[in-house]
Amino acid sequence: MTEQGGPKKQVNSFDVARLAGVSRSAVSRTFTDGASVSDETRKKVIKAARELGYRVNVLARSLHKQKSDLVGVVAADLDNPFRAEQIDLLSQGLLERGFRPILLRGDPSVAVADHIGSLLQYSVAGVIVTSDTPPEEICRECLEHGVPLVVVNKRDPGAPVDRVVTDFDSGGKLAFEHLLACGCRKLAVVTPEKSSYSINGRALSFERAANDAGIPVIRIGWGTQSYEGGLLASAYVARVRGEIEGLFCTADYLALGVMDGLRFQHGVRVPEDIQLIGYDDIVQASWKSYDMTTIVQSRRDLSETTLDLLMQRLENPDLPQQVTVCGVSLVQRKTTFGAT
Template sequence: MADKDKGPRKVTSFDVARVAGVSRAAVSRAFTPDASVSPKTREKVYQAAKELGYRVNYLARSLTNKRSDLVGLVAAGLDNPFRTLQIDNLARVLLARNFRPILLPTSPEADTSTVIGQLLHYAVSGVIVTSDAPPTEICEQCAAEGVPIVLINKGNDIPFVDRIISDDRMAGHLAATHLIDSGVRKPAVMAAPAISYTARRRSEAFIARCKQLGVEAQFLQVRINDYRSGYDAAAELAASGIDGLFCANDYMACGVIDRVMQGRGRDDAPPLSIIGHDDIPQASWTAYDLTTIRQPCDVQAEKTVDLLMSRIVEPDLTARVEFTPVTLIRRRTA
């Protein structure tokens, strides 16, 4: 009766070893990525585990190893389709490399160091930050505890912290050249540079390239690089005489298009040339058909995890920066 009251006994690795006819160490190796174990033994262990309903307790294993296979993903702006695409690619690459992503949403106003501090309680193997760059102090604390950090599209140069950066200067160059070559004579760039390193770099490069081509570009500053900011700011475009616009991201460009197209047929071309950035899935929708600058999330994800894994092995490497290429995608809006 006592056993019934306690419920079914939990299956352990000892049970799997007994049924598979192998040692408990062999069971451990069979469930450890890249461990030395023969295919025949691994198959026997997997079959026994399936029959018994056994699952590896990775959290318990992390207590023994002092490090889990968890990698923290810190991200803000998850309403932006690009951020969702970025997180999806990072998560898939981490899973393929035998890590387990744990997502911690934050916001531009939040203290990133608090979020990263929470991750350290879970003995994470690393942290990837796609939101605002964390303060130097928390990065130094992570380095001291052997937890590498990789920043994506962030400008801060921090010791022992690696960065992956999209080629924003080329993006601004491509957008300006395409608009001017297509006949635009009063171009502008729309961005919120105060809170975004990438928006600032893209804007500066766009304005500089326009100047090289003999055209003065206007700067239209918004509070946030989001749909609503683009939609609201577009109300002033008709009276400005601007005939070509580069938006810091596609999300904002979609807001601009929806505002300027109000009362017009969806088959009409926008009354001004518009270029976005990121190539989110919505950019190719018929409603937008947006010319944009593609930022390759898949390449970024691979490079990010490469840097993370190499720093796990060699934590004292000097800080590294790698750039990912951009490509102009031509559609109806420009």
């Protein structure tokens, strides 16, 4: 007998079977999707389970079946509105498809390979990575264990895993063409000091388009991809404002800091003194205090494509490697004057 105040005995399937007056296998079938069990038996088992407070041990079941309904999601920069919305959409999408997400926050002190390795211990059905590009070795380990891996907006890791990327080549070119159409001939790009694969790709495509047109570009690599990084970068932009007519910020979160720094710390008007365009179209970009022209990459399209690739891989593990490119577009607001 358990002493008062002591630990409560964990209820198991034998206890439920005993109270319901059915076999243990009937209890197992009741809590197994698609298994055959009569309505009468199901009602007895559910009633007994509720009375006893029984919960299915999903992890134990997954170890027995060598498979679970858990999907690992490795993500970094969760303070970034783009990333937060992306993870929310991925989580919702997994739940709608009958899977349950496990979120591991990418941290500079923990290698992405270590995160993926820990997820493999839980017999996850699949892994989605939105943080750093995973090393080739851990990608191949996932393949050997039959665990689908989808990487989002990351470079090719060298192993045949599925990838989803947005068309940053077109995005950088769109940004250049819009600033050019707005009459800007002195251009600069603000990007984090240490850029990710996709962020650096945006800056490079902007610079290539400008170079092809014979227009030089000042690259301002400053701080991190954050609001605070933008505030710091704004000080340099203000110092060389006479050399800049049009400014491309490689992420909206960064651009918000640049705008506020220019306007409130350095007395530089946007767009009267410097026209500005961002990238991502986070919710804050459309707020009246910013009303920012930006390149749109749809978090919903990106998330749905990621989940589609994962489901296809689960359904058919022998599919060839898939790389899907999601398109981008431009939305003009009030940080640029529009075509002249």
